[in-house]
Amino acid sequence: MPELRLEHIRKYYKGLPAVAEIDYVFHPGVYGLLGANGAGKTTLLRMIVGVLQPDFGRILCNQQEISHMGGEYRRMLGYLPQEFGYYPNFTVHRYLRYLAELKAVPPELAEERIDETLEKMGLQSLKRQRMKNLSGGMIRRVGIAQSLLNDPDILVLDEPTAGLDPKERIRFRNLVSELGRERIVILSSHIVSDIECFADEFLMMKAGKQAQSGSLTQICSHIKGRVWESLETLESARRLSQEFVVSSMKNMDDGSIRVRMLSERKPAKHAEPAEPGLEDAFLYYMTR
């Protein structure tokens, strides 16, 4: 069972911290890395996969520093970058064959692994298609397929659901849940609902720092009593949205508006405490 440990990780760009002091331990399971754009998620993931070196701190895989492990660490790794590049003239099969070769998948196993991953991603019919003829969502699926080719122990997926249609998102969720039983799966997203229902643990980042981490229950328990709902008129709803962090507004049949908001105290006369969700927690930590 792999263990991935981040110790005091810091990374600076032109003197400004992109990632500042991250300490975290990953065990097998699905981890959701949440943060607004520019929070440092991609930088952190790039350091985890070894493309970037931390300026301070170290990353250990099974007690060994990953920078010393070289190919041995990369053999355990599957990575889908945020911007997934491909060769337009390659067919899907050729591209995966190329990656299988680079990932040191034994030649006798490569075809089997390619077929398996294509099947999992619903890409079998596109095997002989040139990549330049695929849609954005299809390309993303090829990207996920390549990350699975070597049956990795550590799977790092940066914004994996971007561009996937609802049906493909469901297929993807089921696949990741299955994969997360025996390996570390780290997913990043700035869309909470994308990973809320299948990640075991969450790591929230804000301005390069670890804002909060834990399971859905743990994270939500931290903000218990700070989420409120109330039925308001249009005018009072507008006033509340200026005064408090509003996570949703919904028009009701009777013309009123159900306002869900975050507040340390009761924000309105008719406001009732509500059960916090991940989106509320995300908003709470991002706006704090």
Added chain:
Amino acid sequence: MRLWKMELHKILGRPVLNFGFFLILAFQFIIFCNDVSGKQSEIDGNVYRGISAIEADRRLAEEYEGLFTLSQAEQIIKRFGFSGYRTEDGQKAPRYREGNFCSQWVTDNMTDFTRTEKKPAALKEGDAWRERGRQYLQQKMQFGYTAGWAYFHSLWSWSMLLLNIWLVLMVMPVFSEEYSRKTAHVLLTTVHGRSRDIWVKTAAAFVLGITAFLLLTLWLLALTISVYGTAGMDASAGMFDYRALFAKNGGMTVGRYLLWAFAAKFAAVCLNVCVTLFFSSKCRNTVTGVVVRVAVLYPLAWLLNEIVYSMLFNWMYDSGLIQQLWGWAALDILGIVCSATTYYLSWSAVIGVPQNWNIIIAAVLTLIMTGSLWRAFVNYRKGT
């Protein structure tokens, strides 16, 4: 092996650029055919044209083959006269060269006739004789039919200039395209992506460069041999490249000259591949990389040699600094650096350099090539 094939496939997967190589071959063919069709030879009152002229010249040169003497030169002039340029009736520009290979060679290399149009009373007259003509005799030059090899080498050198630009276009994407397509993000996280694959990419670039060079050379060699034959291999290369008369302890045959030229041009290709790979690893954008690389490929070498070296030489000569150890050492270093560039290697410039420079040039080339490849490796590993 599979990875190697895939990397080669990536380099070759650009039909438009591949076509460029065949354009170079076609260009060689057209230029070559044009030259052959324009050949004319006048021997004992008979006029031969095209391939017949080449055959007639070759047969004629056989009569004078071997150690070239003053008496042979005089015999040639006595038999065929001086070779000037004939103007067609009603036209101003000269079109045809009078005479044949033998009379043209003696006229061009031992007399001032083509410049002054004055027939000298004897061969031992004029600047050409003093500067060059007598050297052919003193250096014990072997005469032979070298017209084909002279043309072969000239066209070969010109084609090398085109080939090296084509190679820049083909090799530049090796690393830079991985950055610009964002594929490096994935490749650098794979088992072989940060180690073996970098060398495999490098090997694929070398295979492309060397194969293209060999194909181009063989194609041109086949054209030359099919028309000119193999005659003249034992003749002195000094017949068409004056530098060769004094190079490598004198007496350099055409065969040896071509082997040296082959080595120099081969080195030019290898150097170009190495330096282009270095630029490729530095540039995030392929087009920028190509522009920068082509800008330094020829102009920098030319400027260094033709402007900087000449100015430095003149300044040192005028100020007397050339007499000092550091003065000529500085000039030698600059000369060696210039000789070790793709541009001058393509022109086989190493043939004309002092013999003791060869080992230094080889060392400089090895240093530049290994340095470029190592830096390319390190740069690409750093990735994005």
